[in-house]
Amino acid sequence: TQLLEQSPQFLSIQEGENLTVYCNSSSVFSSLQWYRQEPGEGPVLLVTVVTGGEVKKLKRLTFQFGDARKDSSLHITAAQPGDTGLYLCAGGAGGTSYGKLTFGQGTILTVHP
Amino acid sequence: GAVVSQHPSRVICKSGTSVKIECRSLDFQATTMFWYRQFPKQSLMLMATSNEGSKATYEQGVEKDKFLINHASLTLSTLTVTSAHPEDSSFYICSAAPGSRVHEQYFGPGTRLTVT
Numbered sequence: 001t002q003l004l005e006q007s008p009q010f011l012s013i014q015e016g017e018n019l020t021v022y023c024n025s026s027s028v029f030s031s032l033q034w035y036r037q038e039p040g041e042g043p044v045l046l047v048t049v050v051t052g053g054e055v056k057k058l059k060r061l062t063f064q065f066g067d068a069r070k071d072s073s074l075h076i077t078a079a080q081p082g083d084t085g086l087y088l089c090a091g092g093a094g095g096t097s098y099g100k101l102t103f104g105q106g107t108i109l110t111v112h113p
Numbered sequence: 114g115a116v117v118s119q120h121p122s123r124v125i126c127k128s129g130t131s132v133k134i135e136c137r138s139l140d141f142q143a144t145t146m147f148w149y150r151q152f153p154k155q156s157l158m159l160m161a162t163s164n165e166g167s168k169a170t171y172e173q174g175v176e177k178d179k180f181l182i183n184h185a186s187l188t189l190s191t192l193t194v195t196s197a198h199p200e201d202s203s204f205y206i207c208s209a210a211p212g213s214r215v216h217e218q219y220f221g222p223g224t225r226l227t228v229t
Contacts, residue, residue, distance in 0.1 A: 006156075031216040042117075042206050042220035043157070050216075088156060092216030099145055099162070099210065101218060106156040 002027040004091050006104025013079055014112050021074045021087055021107045029091035032065050032072045033101065037086040079111045116140055117209050119221035126197055127229055134192045134224045136207030142187035143209035147218065148180075151204045163190040163207075197228040 006023045013019055023032070031050045035043035047056050049065035049072065056063045060083075062075040072089055086108050090101040116139040126132050136146055144165045149157040161182050162170040169182035179201075181193040190209075194201055204225055208218040 033216060033218070035220075040204075040223070040225070042119075042208075042222045045217065045219060048217050086154075090218075099147075099216065100159065101147070101208075101216065103156045103159075106154075108154060 002029070002091060002093060002102045004089060004102050004104040006089055006107055008107060009105060010108050010110075012110045012112070015080055016078050017111075019076050019079055019109070021089075021109075022071070023073070023089035023091075023104045024071045025091060025102075026070065027091070028069050029093070029102075030069070031092035032069070033090045033092065034063055034072070034074055035088040035090065037088060037106075039086075043088055076109075079109075081111045081113050084109055084111050115211055115217075115219040117207065117219050117221040119207055119224050121224060122222060123225045123227075125227045125229060128198055129196055131193055131195045132197055132226060134194075134205055134207075134226075136190045136192070136209070136221050138188045138209045138211075138219075141209075141211040143190075143211065144187060146184060146190040146207055146209045148182060148190075148192050149206045149208065151206060151223075153204075157206065160192075165190075194226065197226070199228045202226055202228045 034046045037043040052067045054065045060077045089104040146163040148160045163184040165184045184190045206223040208220045
């Protein structure tokens with residue numbers, strides 16, 4: 001069974017601060033997705049990374065996939081109140097479980113104005 | 114593109130009744146869809162993988178006879194919660210992936226089920 005440890009679980013910061021969310025596993029994933037979810041809605045895909053060492057940027061968000069494809073990070077620069085939400089990482093399985101996603105526990109981010 | 118819809122968005126039912134939730138991929142075909150359950154402020158728990166034209170694959174601990182899944186076409190999967198009980202109250206979310214990019218899943222808006 002593949003597990004994905006996401007940390008921190010809760011993050012409360014002031015507007016303008018930077019933050020990093022981590023996802024770690026002892027398993028290798030064929031891909032890593034990051035989602036953002038608002039209360040009462042479904043998760044929205046932010047990015048998919050598939051290559052070890054890959055870095056993707058989405059405005060103030062920077063996503064990195066570890067060289068060994070076992071870990072990933074999400075860095076937000078100059079956080080804004082609109083960034084508030086639940087952030088989820090999800091690892092894509094290969095082999096006979098191809099297509100299945102393993103989700104981290106989630107990080108509830110609150111950005112105070 | 115890659116829009117997934119769910120219906121209904123909210124449903125309240127009485128104990129013992131059955132409820133059907135629909136998941137549709139609006140602008141792409143999906144041979145595989147996934148059904149998740151989510152408790153407040155928690156992550157998503159995969160319930161089952163829905164395969165078009167074949168039986169669903171359920172995760173360990175998920176009752177097949179209670180959560181019936183039918184993937185009738187390449188754009189529609191349904192989840193029926195049979196003989197619902199209050200402990201089945203939850204947020205149910207489906208996802209689908211376009212074509213070969215099966216890890217790039219797009220999620221529906223979710224269905225809030227309340228069993229009274």
